Amino acid sequence: MSAEGPQPPSEAELAEMDRDQLLKLGGELDGVEIVDYPEPWPVKNTRAERRAERLVAFWFVLSALAGLAFVVVLAWPKWWEYKAPSDPTGHETYSLYTPALGVTLGVAVLALGIGVILYTKKFVPAETSVQQRGDGPSKEVDRATILAQLADAGNRSTIARRSLIKRTAIGGAGVLGLAAAALPVASFIKDPWKDTNNKDSLWHTGWQPQFAGEKVYLRRNTGSLDEDVEKGVTRVRVEDLDAGAMETVFPYRDSEKGDREALAAALTRVDNPVMLIRLRTTDAARVVKRKGQEDFNFGDYYAYTKICSHVGCPTSLYEQRTNRILCPCHQSQFDALHYAKPIFGPATRPLAQLPITVDEEGYLVARSDFIEAIGPAFWERKS
Numbered sequence: 001m002s003a004e005g006p007q008p009p010s011e012a013e014l015a016e017m018d019r020d021q022l023l024k025l026g027g028e029l030d031g032v033e034i035v036d037y038p039e040p041w042p043v044k045n046t047r048a049e050r051r052a053e054r055l056v057a058f059w060f061v062l063s064a065l066a067g068l069a070f071v072v073v074l075a076w077p078k079w080w081e082y083k084a085p086s087d088p089t090g091h092e093t094y095s096l097y098t099p100a101l102g103v104t105l106g107v108a109v110l111a112l113g114i115g116v117i118l119y120t121k122k123f124v125p126a127e128t129s130v131q132q133r134g135d136g137p138s139k140e141v142d143r144a145t146i147l148a149q150l151a152d153a154g155n156r157s158t159i160a161r162r163s164l165i166k167r168t169a170i171g172g173a174g175v176l177g178l179a180a181a182a183l184p185v186a187s188f189i190k191d192p193w194k195d196t197n198n199k200d201s202l203w204h205t206g207w208q209p210q211f212a213g214e215k216v217y218l219r220r221n222t223g224s225l226d227e228d229v230e231k232g233v234t235r236v237r238v239e240d241l242d243a244g245a246m247e248t249v250f251p252y253r254d255s256e257k258g259d260r261e262a263l264a265a266a267l268t269r270v271d272n273p274v275m276l277i278r279l280r281t282t283d284a285a286r287v288v289k290r291k292g293q294e295d296f297n298f299g300d301y302y303a304y305t306k307i308c309s310h311v312g313c314p315t316s317l318y319e320q321r322t323n324r325i326l327c328p329c330h331q332s333q334f335d336a337l338h339y340a341k342p343i344f345g346p347a348t349r350p351l352a353q354l355p356i357t358v359d360e361e362g363y364l365v366a367r368s369d370f371i372e373a374i375g376p377a378f379w380e381r382k383s
């Protein structure tokens with residue numbers, strides 16, 4: 001505001017001014033010259049105006065529907081429950097889960113944004129003004145006048161009487177807010193405890209026998225089950241690994257013999273992979289066994305879960321010279337000579353050890369499932 005410009009009114013004068021007067025005063029005090037200030041819709045309730053209103057409402061409604069669809073996809077078990085590629089009915093739906101989340105959330109945000117932009121373009125007056133810039137903090141009179149200007153802009157945008165736009169905007173933003181609030185609780189929707197004694201619960205793996213006394217062999221993944229089911233299953237014999245070697249093995253239950261679906265599922269179940277390590281004899285002599293697990297190995301053979309105890313990545317790297325098992329995700333290292341206890345990195349618990357032995361035919365078999373839960377910590381886990 002220049003020294004030669006209009007003088008600010010007294011407090012009493014200010015209190016008596018209506019919005020239009022404050023608006024005009026604000027411009028004068030700030031040296032603003034309004035060059036053009038057209039009404040967006042000078043003639044009320046024309047067809048074009050109503051069409052513009054419906055267009056804005058359409059985008060807000062679309063945003064609300066897409067937000068709702070996002071919440072439904074997020075919460076509906078048919079979408080997120082894992083179905084293996086071998087499942088002809090379920091896998092296709094499962095494979096659409098992530099794209100469906102992305103598309104619904106994307107459309108919800110995009111539609112809300114388009115609605116806001118369209119409302120601004122169609123209903124907020126586009127004035128053209130020239131203003132001199134002033135320095136320093138705003139005076140009381142400036143604050144009062146800018147508030148009047150903002151209120152006037154809102155008034156001229158006719159938002160007060162646009163109940164359709166107001167309701168749909170609130171609906172769109174509200175549903176989107178619901179979707180945002182649903183995200184952090186989504187992990188609780190997948191209830192791993194719906195059947196605690198089921199073999200699929202967090203306490204058991206595919207190494208658990210289906211019935212007492214069932215043999216569970218250590219099996220290689222040969223990558224083929226197509227032609228001859230039994231040919232595709234190769235059990236590991238005690239002489240198969242050289243000293244210092246490591247191989248990833250999977251469970252092969254007696255009861256799954258000839259069952260193509262079960263045999264394929266055993267290779268994809270996430271808690272099944274086990275590292276079978278044959279230590280060199282000189283290294284095996286230095287092994288320190290875990291209390292209560294002194295007989296879990298068979299000779300120089302030790303079997304540890306491949307699921308890292310930090311956050312569950314596959315600990316696929318075995319360094320033969322140092323006998324260290326490495327997890328590539330966050331560089332945890334486990335000592336294979338010391339019941340796979342962590343010696344470096346963020347992991348704090350040893351890798352669970354699978355108790356193994358050899359049957360009368362010379363095949364390596366699991367003596368039982370793991371005696372503890374494998375992988376990362378979870379709420380009910382004590383250790």
Ligand code: FES
Nearest residue numbers: 308310327330332
């Ligand atoms: S998951 Fe293995 S170190 Fe983090």
